[in-house]
Amino acid sequence: MSDEDRASEYGVTYGDLNRFLAAKGHLAPCGACGSDKWIIPLAPGFADGDEAGIVQLAGIRGIGIKGSLLVNTLVCDDCGRVEFVSAVHVKKWLDANG
Numbered sequence: 001m002s003d004e005d006r007a008s009e010y011g012v013t014y015g016d017l018n019r020f021l022a023a024k025g026h027l028a029p030c031g032a033c034g035s036d037k038w039i040i041p042l043a044p045g046f047a048d049g050d051e052a053g054i055v056q057l058a059g060i061r062g063i064g065i066k067g068s069l070l071v072n073t074l075v076c077d078d079c080g081r082v083e084f085v086s087a088v089h090v091k092k093w094l095d096a097n098g
Contacts, residue, residue: 010054010070010087012094014040017052017072020090023097026074026083035078054087 012020017040021027029036043051057069070087 010091011043011051012072012087012090013050014042014052016094017085017090019097020093021074021085023093026085030076030079030081032081033076033079035076037077038083039075039077041073041075055084057084 027036027038030038041053043053052072055071055073057071071084072087072090074083074085075081076083
């Protein structure tokens with residue numbers, strides 16, 4: 001299975017990612033600047049409301065899929081700080097919570 005296929009397996013919509021983030025308390029103010037304005041980058045070629053982008057961090061031992069970690073990202077709209085959330089955990093929560 002290609003890296004792209006593995007990433008698409010964990011793809012979620014913008015709305016579903018927001019539901020997960022709200023349920024888990026991830027929409028707290030930015031730890032760097034205190035802003036509560038977060039941006040969720042979308043997958044390339046998708047419009048607002050479609051698929052949230054997934055980043056694959058490679059070279060991590062024992063975490064994620066085949067030595068990589070698939071994450072959804074949050075970017076502070078004020079200072080640009082980037083936060084990661086495990087795409088695997090998001091997908092598992094969505095599967096369990098509809």
